Amino acid sequence: MALWCERNELKLNTGMAGVIVGHPLDTVKVHLQTQNMNNPKYKGTIHCLRSLLVKEGLKGVYRGVTSPPYGSCWHKRHCQKNRLQVNKSASKGPVDCLREIYVNDGIKGVFKGCGVTIGREVPAFGVYFFTYELLTRSENNVPISTWNMILAGGLAGVASWIAIYPIDVIKSKMQVDGISSPQYTNSYDCLKKSIKNGGVSCLFRGLTPTLIRAFPVNAVTFTVVTWTMRILSGDGLKETESILERYADVVCTLKVTENSPS
Numbered sequence: 001m002a003l004w005c006e007r008n009e010l011k012l013n014t015g016m017a018g019v020i021v022g023h024p025l026d027t028v029k030v031h032l033q034t035q036n037m038n039n040p041k042y043k044g045t046i047h048c049l050r051s052l053l054v055k056e057g058l059k060g061v062y063r064g065v066t067s068p069p070y071g072s073c074w075h076k077r078h079c080q081k082n083r084l085q086v087n088k089s090a091s092k093g094p095v096d097c098l099r100e101i102y103v104n105d106g107i108k109g110v111f112k113g114c115g116v117t118i119g120r121e122v123p124a125f126g127v128y129f130f131t132y133e134l135l136t137r138s139e140n141n142v143p144i145s146t147w148n149m150i151l152a153g154g155l156a157g158v159a160s161w162i163a164i165y166p167i168d169v170i171k172s173k174m175q176v177d178g179i180s181s182p183q184y185t186n187s188y189d190c191l192k193k194s195i196k197n198g199g200v201s202c203l204f205r206g207l208t209p210t211l212i213r214a215f216p217v218n219a220v221t222f223t224v225v226t227w228t229m230r231i232l233s234g235d236g237l238k239e240t241e242s243i244l245e246r247y248a249d250v251v252c253t254l255k256v257t258e259n260s261p262s
């Protein structure tokens with residue numbers, strides 16, 4: 001548990017690069033998930049990304065990126081960030097958006113979709129860490145290579161998203177639904193109505209940008225976390241030391257051969 005928390009903390013702090021690369025694709029995902037199924041505005045990932053860029057430039061795809069959750073309170077992100085991304089309200093930024101939801105819908109509005117978010121995160125993180133641990137197991141504690149970290153991290157992200165994707169679609173739809181005149185009474189109702197209107201395939205809308213984002217973002221995340229832990233635990237220092245020693249040996253041997261009469 002402690003290791004899990006430690007990893008997650010490190011992950012949050014080192015994930016900024018991932019956010020910068022991944023946020024536009026996350027925005028595309030939410031647009032695709034929450035658009036009207038009967039009259040879809042966007043045909044797919046490229047069409048949505050291009051439309052957002054043409055209409056609003058970088059602002060459109062980075063909307064919501066400054067939400068506080070990218071710091072320590074990541075939980076809040078899942079509870080109201082989505083509305084900022086699809087800009088259903090006229091909010092200017094995360095604080096305005098939060099205030100507006102609170103004024104209109106009260107605390108219930110702020111936490112809308114929170115239950116289903118927890119229902120998503122529990123299995124998602126289970127699959128996430130299980131996949132990474134499985135792919136990085138090594139015999140006799142031999143340190144794994146950086147390529148192993150990159151591949152295992154990327155695949156852990158991809159596997160975790162595939163495992164829970166339909167739950168994520170329901171979560172986004174619930175968050176955007178609002179409180180004042182909601183279409184859905186609860187997550188189950190949302191699931192039933194979504195399948196009725198858009199078929200089972202609507203539960204997989206936006207999966208492409210999600211997976212394109214998940215691989216690099218989580219490859220970077222896990223590699224940085226694993227290396228940070230390695231260095232902090234002293235193993236990295238030992239490794240660097242032994243590399244330097246080997247290097248010094250090679251230099252000595254070369255010098256000796258150079259000076260020895262041929």
Ligand SMILES: NC(=[NH2+])NCCC[C@H](N)C(=O)O
Pocket residue numbers: 120121124125128157160161164214217218
């Ligand atoms: N589907 C998930 N929530 N998976 C677990 C973590 C995934 C990771 N934080 C990401 O943004 O890709």
